[in-house]
Amino acid sequence: MDNITIKSPFSPTLIFLSISNGILSPRFSPHCYFYSAADVEYDVTHVIITPIAKDPCAVIDVDGFNIWSGQTAKCNLVEGLNIINVQVTSGDTKQTYVIHIERKPESDQ
Numbered sequence: 001m002d003n004i005t006i007k008s009p010f011s012p013t014l015i016f017l018s019i020s021n022g023i024l025s026p027r028f029s030p031h032c033y034f035y036s037a038a039d040v041e042y043d044v045t046h047v048i049i050t051p052i053a054k055d056p057c058a059v060i061d062v063d064g065f066n067i068w069s070g071q072t073a074k075c076n077l078v079e080g081l082n083i084i085n086v087q088v089t090s091g092d093t094k095q096t097y098v099i100h101i102e103r104k105p106e107s108d109q
Contacts, residue, residue: 010055012090014097020048022101030054036100042079047101049073055090062086077103 013030021044022037040047051060053069060066062073063084075084086097 010090012088012093012095013054015054016052018050034098038102040103042104042106046076058090
């Protein structure tokens with residue numbers, strides 16, 4: 001018996017990506033995979049990431065937590081640089097979006 005592989009007709013891309021505190025730079029585009037959010041205040045201890053995939057059946061991993069498209073994921077922040085990976089899996093294909101968030105030190109209050 002032959003193995004049959006079914007491929008998704010969708011690519012593993014996002015059509016929307018947002019964070020609750022801060023502004024993504026550059027502005028979101030499905031084919032841009034690296035973002036930053038600078039100068040997030042020290043009193044911001046977490047961000048909520050909201051990704052929406054082109055494939056409605058895609059699985060999205062936000063820093064180790066699997067969510068469905070359109071769900072949110074809470075990511076805790078440490079002082080300084082935080083790197084959040086958002087990996088989209090559609091069928092057997094994956095794409096990772098990376099967000100660098102710079103949380104200000106306490107002394108900048």
